[in-house]
Amino acid sequence: MRLPAALAATTAAAWTLPALACHVPALAAALRVPRRAGGDGVALTFDDGPHPEGTPAALAALERAGAPATFFLVGEQVQRNPGLAAEITAAGHAIALHGFRHRNQLRLAPGVVREDLRRGAAAIEEATGVSPAIYRPPYGIFSACGLREVREAGYAPWLWSRWGRDWRADATPEGIAAKATEDLGPGDVVLLHDADHYSAGGSHRRTAAALPLILAAVHRRGLTAVRL
Numbered sequence: 584m585r586l587p588a589a590l591a592a593t594t595a596a597a598w599t600l601p602a603l604a605c606h607v608p609a610l611a612a613a614l615r616v617p618r619r620a621g622g623d624g625v626a627l628t629f630d631d632g633p634h635p636e637g638t639p640a641a642l643a644a645l646e647r648a649g650a651p652a653t654f655f656l657v658g659e660q661v662q663r664n665p666g667l668a669a670e671i672t673a674a675g676h677a678i679a680l681h682g683f684r685h686r687n688q689l690r691l692a693p694g695v696v697r698e699d700l701r702r703g704a705a706a707i708e709e710a711t712g713v714s715p716a717i718y719r720p721p722y723g724i725f726s727a728c729g730l731r732e733v734r735e736a737g738y739a740p741w742l743w744s745r746w747g748r749d750w751r752a753d754a755t756p757e758g759i760a761a762k763a764t765e766d767l768g769p770g771d772v773v774l775l776h777d778a779d780h781y782s783a784g785g786s787h788r789r790t791a792a793a794l795p796l797i798l799a800a801v802h803r804r805g806l807t808a809v810r811l
Contacts, residue, residue, distance in 0.1 A: 605723035624809030633667035634778035637787025650808035658683035658703035688729035750782030760796035
């Protein structure tokens, strides 16, 4: 391989390597991107909202169970539904940043990531009065520069240790709950979605139906839901 080609391949590999962290726990640990929370609790987290139907359904299920959660909000959706974002905060749940637009970091230049973080946080702050402190990227994918920009902007990057794969068109409430709670234990972070803006249409309904099953499983295991 000629030197320029080898250099290009090495650069590309370095750029994309963090994207594997959501699937490779050892890599996430090496990059210092947490997948698990400390303590004995289980953190239920929701991406992609707020959503006019999915978010109220999730909030209602959480209220019935007396369970707190963490909502990773998308700035463009907050601007469309600012009242819902405020309701999440008023209900006592944690607010986190999922960017302004739902885009893969591997396709974004550093300056674009930086601006996306700024706009997303500004939208959340305007609607809720909360300045988010933690961030999870769309699709769980960090680029090398994206991870650097997140940290330089002062956000703690996060991933997850369990997921319900609830964004799929073939998902069922029972299947989502079974997948999300498989080997569930203290410190797990569960990824769910309260919106279908960027996933299969109607997926938020299946997540809402799965949530009581997930909360019941958390209770059966003697665990407690916590915020990140």
